[in-house]
Amino acid sequence: MPHLVIEYAATLQQQLDIQTLVRNAHQGAINSGLFNPNAVKTRAYACDNYVLGTGHVSNFIHIRISIMPGRTDEQKQQLTQAVWHSIAALVDNVDCVSLEVAELHQPSYLKQER
Incomplete structure (x- = not known):
């Protein structure tokens, strides 16, 4: 734990190195000092279809x-x-960046490792 899931506007792939974004966000979670570094998991997904507000915002990142x-x-x-x-310098040209911390429902969370 934790799981960092990055959603971003697919158009950002042309102006941002997504793998660097993933690595930096991952390192930021480690740098928080709250978790065993081996427990941090980070991944990113491009969003091809989205609507943002009234249209003046053209791209986004949500973590x-x-x-x-x-x-x-x-x-x-x-x-x-x-x-x-850890990501601020990378996202200067992104219209909207948001981050949230969400607690998992522990009684229903299941993890199985092999």
Whole structure:
């Protein structure tokens, strides 16, 4: 834990190195100091079809950070700030960047490793 899932406007692939975005966000979660580095998982998905507001926003990045319950609000803010600082220089030309921390429902969460 955590899982970082990055959704982004597919058009950003032409102006942004997505793999660097993934690596930097991943490192930001590690830099937060809240997790075992081996437990951090990060992936990104391009969105081809989307509508943003009234049309003046043409691209976006949204990072959802899913964690197990038990962190304080301050720790969650520490996490979003660490990830933000790790990606900020890369996303100067992105119209809208958002990050959120979401708690997983622990009783229904299942993980099986081999």
